[in-house]
Each structure stands twice: as C-alpha cells, then as structure tokens.
Amino acid sequence: MLLTHKLKLLPNEEQKNALMEVVERFNGACNFVAAAAFRIRSANKIRLQKEVYYAVRERYGLPAQMAIRAIAKVCEAYKRDKGRKPQFNKYGAVVYDQRILSWKGHDLVSLVTLSGRTVIPFLSCDHYEARNGIIRGQADLIFKNRVFYLCVAVEVPESETIEPIDALGVDLGIVNLAVDSDGGTRSGVEACKFRGRVAKLRSGLQSCGTRSAKRHLKKLSGKEKRFQRDINHCISKHIVAKAKDTKRSIVLEDLGGVRSQETVNKAQRRDLNTWGFFQLRSFIEYKAKLAGVPVVFVDPKNTSRICPRCGHVYKENRKTRGDFECVRCGFAGPADHVAATNIAARGRVNGPIVTGDLFGPMDHLGRKPTNSFVSG
Ligand SMILES: [Zn+2]
Structure with missing residues (x-):
C-alpha cells in the first residue's frame, strides 16, 4: 500500500535560503510556463518544452531537470482544467524526481538547488507505519509555517487478509x-x-x-x-x-x-x-x-433508532443524545453502543441484516427476524 509520508527538513541558515530560492523561482517559472500554455492552448509536454524550456532556464536560472519538472507540473494542472490559466502560489510545492534528489542513509537527503547539490538532515513526522517502508517515485518540497517538508510516497507491505468469523x-x-x-x-x-x-x-x-x-x-x-x-x-x-x-x-x-x-x-x-x-x-x-x-x-440508515432486541424503529427510541430506550420492548442502553451493535449486525456476513422501517422490521429476505441482538 502506498502511504504519503511527510519528512521535516532541518536545513541550516544557508540551506534555508537556498531552498527558499528554489521554491520562489520554481513557482515563478510555473506561472511563466502557465501563461505560455494558456496562450498556445496546449497541455502537451513536448510542445511546451520546445516553446519555453530555454526561456525558463535563462529567466529563472533553474537547473535543466527542474525546468522540465516545472513544465510537467504546469501540463498536469492545465490538463485538469483547460478553461483557465493555472495559478501557482508563491510557495507552491516543488517537484523533485530521482535525478535531482537522492537519499543518503536514513536521515539525510541530497537536493539540487540553484547553486548545486546540498545534503540536508530530516526527521520523520507522519504515519508510524511508513517509517519502515520503501520510498517510491517523486517527492514534493513543501514550505509551510516557516518549515520545509518533503512529502514522499512510501510503499508499505500489507498483511495477508484474515478470514473473519x-x-x-x-x-x-x-x-x-x-x-x-x-x-x-x-x-x-x-x-x-x-x-x-x-x-x-x-x-x-x-x-x-x-x-x-x-x-x-x-x-x-x-x-x-x-x-x-x-x-x-x-x-x-x-x-x-x-x-x-x-x-x-x-x-x-x-x-x-x-x-x-x-x-x-x-x-x-x-x-x-x-x-x-x-x-x-x-x-x-x-x-x-x-x-x-x-x-x-x-447502510447508516436508522442505526441509532432501531432496537437491537426487537427491531422496532422509532425516533423516540433515542430519548436523548446519549440514551437509547425502546418504546416497544423497553430495551435500554447507551445510544452509541446500541448504534455500534446495529452496525455490527448489518456487517455480519451470515447474520440477519435488519432493514426495518416504520411498518416493522424485516431481514434482507423480507422475513421477520427473531432476535438480532448479539450482546458484546
Ligand atoms: Zn425493542
């Protein structure tokens, strides 16, 4: 399974400035490319590259691969909505692929900036499960609340599915x-x-x-x-x-x-x-x-109104937010627990599925169920 994993970068002052420069130039370039894409009405990567690649490199000083990524990002955005010119936030995400990013062990990452590569330490701060996974594909460099993050997709192995009883x-x-x-x-x-x-x-x-x-x-x-x-x-x-x-x-x-x-x-x-x-x-x-x-x-319908013992569905069964008391059979209990019981009953593969309405309860075959309440 692929999980998104957020890594908090810990750059020094010099690296911070270098990353900031990358973020600003990359997004500036994206807006420039977006204008061109909108002008020639094309979301074709090859066509746009021909059109703006050299201009992007010259104007924004981006390394070759970063210019390519900016053009690709604009193409994706423009493809989604061809009705308008895509707009990029000054601090939008910068896409890093394997050519401009490499992992150095468990806590260091090497990133290309406008002044060459730099190695930055990072911390894991998301999904506990993702820490042991394998990082796949591209990473997004994000600047949020004055902190730089790398968002990566992580492949985490799944366990074999259990046979529920x-x-x-x-x-x-x-x-x-x-x-x-x-x-x-x-x-x-x-x-x-x-x-x-x-x-x-x-x-x-x-x-x-x-x-x-x-x-x-x-x-x-x-x-x-x-x-x-x-x-x-x-x-x-x-x-x-x-x-x-x-x-x-x-x-x-x-x-x-x-x-x-x-x-x-x-x-x-x-x-x-x-x-x-x-x-x-x-x-x-x-x-x-x-x-x-x-x-x-x-189906969530009536899970908090139906009586798990007699199947009676009535709004008044739920006296208050917290309490359930069946007006027909007197069965009472905490409302959330009753709802959870009803939810479980509906999910039981072989158990009775209660789909009662105001005219009385029926199971999925249209019969009256005997007793659908299974106490925990
Ligand atoms: Zn009842």
Missing part, C-alpha cells in the same frame, strides 16, 4: 469519538478539554489582531491538529488490533461520497470536529488494510 461494529462520532459493539468507548472529552483551553487562548489572540497574534493563532491550530492526530492514531490502532486479535471484520457506516477527508469541502475542513472525524475513519481504513482486516461498509 464475526464482525466488530464501530460507531464514530463527535462526543464519543469511537464506540465499538463490544462497548469499548473512546470519548472526545480529552480532545474537547484541550480545545476548550485553545479556544480561550484563541479568542484572546483574535481580539488582539496583531501580526504576532496571527502567528500564534496559526501555531495553535497546528498544535490542535497534531493532538487530534495522535488521538486518532491511537484509537484506530486499538480498534484494528482488537478486530485482528478476535478475527473480526470492522464494520463502519457507509457515508456514500464523503468517505475520505479529501472529499470534504473547505469550510467543513476548517471545522476541526469534522476534520478529526474523517481522519479517524481514514486511519481505521488504512491501518485495517495494512493489518489484513476486512472493512465492511453498511
């Missing part, structure tokens, strides 16, 4: 980040407390409005994200290990199009709750794949 349903949410059908809960309380503290600090800084306050605000959001990411790594690891140890598949609600965080729109992405929710889902998915645990997606 049962299903572990997982209900993901905001208050309780994850509740499984065994009743295991990871609450969002820690995350909430942390956010509460951050929110206080933030409102103070926002009313301040100075440049340094803005910088602090940015730092805070980075801290929050790292905190949430750690929690999500931890929860997903735990869930996947539990499923694997007990030979169960993991069952999640199928959210249709919005399955990964990439598909969430910008406004939503800014909301850390939503962001964290989708990140946790994607962490569970990729860790499960690596561990060879099958993930099953099921």
Whole structure:
C-alpha cells in the first residue's frame, strides 16, 4: 500500500535560503510556463518544452531537470482544467524526481538547488507505519509555517487478509469519538478539554489582531491538529488490533461520497470536529488494510433508532443524545453502543441484516427476524 509520508527538513541558515530560492523561482517559472500554455492552448509536454524550456532556464536560472519538472507540473494542472490559466502560489510545492534528489542513509537527503547539490538532515513526522517502508517515485518540497517538508510516497507491505468469523461494529462520532459493539468507548472529552483551553487562548489572540497574534493563532491550530492526530492514531490502532486479535471484520457506516477527508469541502475542513472525524475513519481504513482486516461498509440508515432486541424503529427510541430506550420492548442502553451493535449486525456476513422501517422490521429476505441482538 502506498502511504504519503511527510519528512521535516532541518536545513541550516544557508540551506534555508537556498531552498527558499528554489521554491520562489520554481513557482515563478510555473506561472511563466502557465501563461505560455494558456496562450498556445496546449497541455502537451513536448510542445511546451520546445516553446519555453530555454526561456525558463535563462529567466529563472533553474537547473535543466527542474525546468522540465516545472513544465510537467504546469501540463498536469492545465490538463485538469483547460478553461483557465493555472495559478501557482508563491510557495507552491516543488517537484523533485530521482535525478535531482537522492537519499543518503536514513536521515539525510541530497537536493539540487540553484547553486548545486546540498545534503540536508530530516526527521520523520507522519504515519508510524511508513517509517519502515520503501520510498517510491517523486517527492514534493513543501514550505509551510516557516518549515520545509518533503512529502514522499512510501510503499508499505500489507498483511495477508484474515478470514473473519464475526464482525466488530464501530460507531464514530463527535462526543464519543469511537464506540465499538463490544462497548469499548473512546470519548472526545480529552480532545474537547484541550480545545476548550485553545479556544480561550484563541479568542484572546483574535481580539488582539496583531501580526504576532496571527502567528500564534496559526501555531495553535497546528498544535490542535497534531493532538487530534495522535488521538486518532491511537484509537484506530486499538480498534484494528482488537478486530485482528478476535478475527473480526470492522464494520463502519457507509457515508456514500464523503468517505475520505479529501472529499470534504473547505469550510467543513476548517471545522476541526469534522476534520478529526474523517481522519479517524481514514486511519481505521488504512491501518485495517495494512493489518489484513476486512472493512465492511453498511447502510447508516436508522442505526441509532432501531432496537437491537426487537427491531422496532422509532425516533423516540433515542430519548436523548446519549440514551437509547425502546418504546416497544423497553430495551435500554447507551445510544452509541446500541448504534455500534446495529452496525455490527448489518456487517455480519451470515447474520440477519435488519432493514426495518416504520411498518416493522424485516431481514434482507423480507422475513421477520427473531432476535438480532448479539450482546458484546
Ligand atoms: Zn425493542
């Protein structure tokens, strides 16, 4: 499986300046090439190279291979949307391929700059699993919050898929980040407390409005994200290990199009709750794949309203956000656990699949199920 791996570069002052020069010139060149591509209405690499290669090298002082990469980047962007001229941010990503980048052992990388090659130390700061993988293909040099990173694709070996004998349903949410059908809960309380503290600090800084306050605000959001990411790594690891140890598949609600965080729109992405929710889902998915645990997606309809004992579906079954109590048979329990139980039941290969509606419960063959509740 290919994972994206972010490496934090640790350049000295001189190297920092050299990298900055590369970033600015590369993106300047991209905008120059974009103008040419738009003018001649061509996203053909060979054609564009003929048109602008020498001009790019002369004007921006880029090494040969870097000029080629800039042209290639513009072609890709222009191909995606031929209606308008592609725009490149001043600090956009610089593409490094194997000709202008080489790895020196585990913690050094050699990069071509405008004044020759330079060897820079780096730290791993992403996916724990990726550290033992094999780096493939190109790398992106990124400049973000005054730090240089290299984003690389890493090939990580997958385990053989297990043959599940049962299903572990997982209900993901905001208050309780994850509740499984065994009743295991990871609450969002820690995350909430942390956010509460951050929110206080933030409102103070926002009313301040100075440049340094803005910088602090940015730092805070980075801290929050790292905190949430750690929690999500931890929860997903735990869930996947539990499923694997007990030979169960993991069952999640199928959210249709919005399955990964990439598909969430910008406004939503800014909301850390939503962001964290989708990140946790994607962490569970990729860790499960690596561990060879099958993930099953099921219809999310009524998972929090249906009674796992008698199959009665009714809005009033859910008394409050946290409590479930069946109005027909009196079955009661924590709402998230009930939802996780229902999710697991839907994912069980041979078990009854409850697809009840207001007219009464039925299984997938249209029969009345006897008892779909399996206690954890
Ligand atoms: Zn009931």
